[in-house]
Amino acid sequence: MPERGDGTRQRLLEAAADCFSANGYDATGVSEICHRAGVSKGGFYHHFPSKQAVFLELLEQWLGALEARLTQIRDESPSVPAALHKMVDTFDQVLGSARGRLPIFFEFMSKAQRDPAVWAATIAPYRRYRAFFAEMIRRGIAEGSFREVDAEATALLLVSLAVGLILQSLLDPQGEDWAEKAQRSIQLILYVLQREGA
Template identity: 30%
Template sequence: MPRPSVREQLVNAAAECFEERGFNGIGVQEITRSAGVPKGSFYNHFPSKEALAVEVLHRYGVARRLQMLEDETLAPAARLRGHFRFLADDLERFQFTRGCLYGNFGAELSTQSAEVRGQVEAALERWTAKVAALLQESRATGTLKGAVEPESLANFLVNAWEGAALRAKVTRSSKPLDDFFALFDSLVES
């Protein structure tokens, strides 16, 4: 049986460490220890901890399952609600201790790392564009309530989600997410 890639071990260990303790709360030594690899091997794969964080963000984005938003077998509003429900279930799976890595890194690193800030901003923009496209579909099918433009509502929903995820992390409760869904349901007919 082939040995797992040291690079993969580092990325997986860093993802866990960053989720649990944040970027500044963990060092390369702890990441390599958690990965079960020598510290020197880190620099064979990544020039810096910041470069590793960018790779972790990329993988986190894949795990957010944005492709759910493109499943045309479901109505646009159902896809959007299902996507946010998936994200809520993921937060609950960890008893609301982790939050959203985009929000966590954005809050922690936006003034420290232009590279990570740029990656978080780009990820949030991609997500918002997909949400806006679904809201535009909802408007075409008559399930979008009110006169708010889809792009503005998409920005609001993504921003509200990030705030709800942060508050759920602080309160260790689903209440902020429940509030998010109550407002979501008042804006988009499922």
């Protein structure tokens, strides 16, 4: 049962996400968020202690959703390579559906450099991602899909590649078919992982 103020709170969060995406954190005023949500300034500060609190909550939502999606794909896939491929397949979905929201990503990174609170909120899930993929690699080795590679190093490679691709696709959205590029790159990596090489 939704509490009385939950709708307002949610509207504020969504409005904030829109504004931050469109204009960036610093350039977005609290009053702008309020206007968009149809809430007064007082209402805003009733629900959130500060502008940054909204920012952090959005960060948590976003990273959490991504992790949930990845976990879901992993659990639905028959094998580790299949799961990785599936993740790449949804790459452009992720990019497409959240296109407008992704620019906040940079904002997070940028802020994380300076603000310990943001840093903690960013680095923790990020390390979980690395651990998540390392675990996948280990599983792949166990199930016989992969050679006996260094799981941590390979996970780092995968995450780096993903991060780099996302970053570039953000920077230059219509420059390339990013999903296809991602597809190719991951295939190359998988090829190396799977083969019995020297």
